[in-house]
Amino acid sequence: MNETLAAALKAEAARLGFAASGICAPDAIPEAAGRLATFVEAGRQGQMGWMAERMHWRGNPAALWPEARSVVMLAESYTPEDNPLDALDHRDRGAISVYARHRDYHDVLKKKLKALGRWLLAEAGGEIKVFVDTAPVMEKPLAQAAGLGWQGKHTNLLSRDFGNWVFLGALFTTLDLPRDAAERDHCGSCTACLDICPTQAFPAPFQLDARRCISYLTIEHKGPVDVGLREGLGNRIYGCDDCLAVCPWNKFAVEAREAKYHARPDLTGPALAELAVLDDAAFRARFSGSPIKRIGRDRFVRNVCYALGNSGDPRLRDVAQGLCEDADPTVADAARWAFARLS
Incomplete structure (x- = not known):
């Protein structure tokens, strides 16, 4: 039965x-x-x-x-529907993790x-x-x-x-249902996911140090990110998909059937200059219904400032300068860091 x-x-x-x-x-x-x-x-x-x-x-x-x-x-x-790694080449735009788009x-x-x-x-x-x-x-x-x-x-x-x-x-x-057999490891000698991590967040295979993980740093971590890790963030402003995107088993990936998971156009490579000027109300309106909303405007704009500093685009220097006296001290610190790099 x-x-x-x-x-x-x-x-x-x-x-x-x-x-x-x-x-x-x-x-x-x-x-x-x-x-x-x-x-x-x-x-x-x-x-x-x-x-x-x-x-x-x-x-x-x-x-x-x-x-x-x-x-x-x-x-x-x-x-x-696309390769998330491609977004990393457009340094004047923010890379948002696939799940949050x-x-x-x-x-x-x-x-x-x-x-x-x-x-x-x-x-x-x-x-x-x-x-x-x-x-x-x-x-x-x-x-x-x-x-x-x-x-x-x-x-x-x-x-x-x-x-x-x-x-x-x-x-x-509470029903007692028949159990399925557990799956075993099929990674073999592949280390693609470990090798691609920009911040070396994997101390060893099958181990993660969240303190160096970009997903943790951009979402869970409060306050300034360690200066030694900021460059590794690149233009990633919410999460990171590198270790997922490079996995060779994705050749068997199943197409997302749920339409609600298809990316919103405004969350696919948004311009950093546009995101940097969001105040709290504009942030909440833009990310209504998105998991991004839960980290709040200040932490999000902090991430955007790090991306500005990593852009290498001097045209964004004025954008960073405009946040150097932000009411949030962490945003102001990130903006000053970005302005210095772009100068």
């Missing part, structure tokens, strides 16, 4: 547009707690204090909801997860909880345990079937 239900559940997930689905037990990742503890003890989480504060739940999914008997992991494709994926993905959950409740009863990134759930190890793919040397999930351009969601259920 449960085998039939699991097959029907996966069929419904495919109908809803998920690229892949798999099932594991809540206690399927016993090694996760130790790895997380090592990461936090080394301080590699940077300013992300919430990783340490909720380690008990994050390291042990069974503790998050003890009544759960199965975890259904879902992968949602957001494969870009349209609607906030949390809202889109959670809606689909809830639809799948309602289907499961109607078919078999039980109780469910759905999680998308914001809860203390280690989605990538769980996805590997559920057979969706494996965590590559860049620590992101990738698959021989759909590459690594995926969002992950989790559906916990």
Whole structure:
């Protein structure tokens, strides 16, 4: 009976547009707690204090909801229509991570997860909880345990079937469903993702130091970025896709079926000069419905200032100068740094 239900559940997930689905037990990742503890003890989480504060739940999914008997992991494709690395050549324009170029994926993905959950409740009863990134759930190890793919040397999930351009969601259920076989590593001797990182954020294969990761620095990190890392940011003003974009398994990437993940024209290579002059109201209006909105105007314009300084374009010197006395001291510091480089 449960085998039939699991097959029907996966069929419904495919109908809803998920690229892949798999099932594991809540206690399927016993090694996760130790790895997380090592990461936090080394301080590699940077300013992300919430990783340490909720380690008990994050390291042990069974503790998050003890009544759960199965975890259904879902992968949602957001494969870009272009090569994100091309944006790095246009230094007078900002490079925005592919996932942030349209609607906030949390809202889109959670809606689909809830639809799948309602289907499961109607078919078999039980109780469910759905999680998308914001809860203390280690989605990538769980996805590997559920057979969706494996965590590559860049620590992101990738698959021989759909590459690594995926969002992950989790559906916990009190139903006891048959488990899928875990996936194993297929990276081999490839080090493309490690070699391309502009800030050397990977101390070793399968390890990440967030304090050097451009995605962390442009999104999570508050205050000035270390001067030694600013040049490595290039024109990346929100996130970084380098290690994802270079992965050879992307030749099997699945086209994004959800229209809400297709890039907005105004978020594909926006002019730095245009972004630098945004005040708080204009920032909020421009990035309404986008995940970019959550970092706020000051942190975003700080990133834009670093990109100005890395542009090598003297025409942008006046733009940087206009922010040298910004009300936010971090923006002013970044602007002065940019102005000095362009002078």
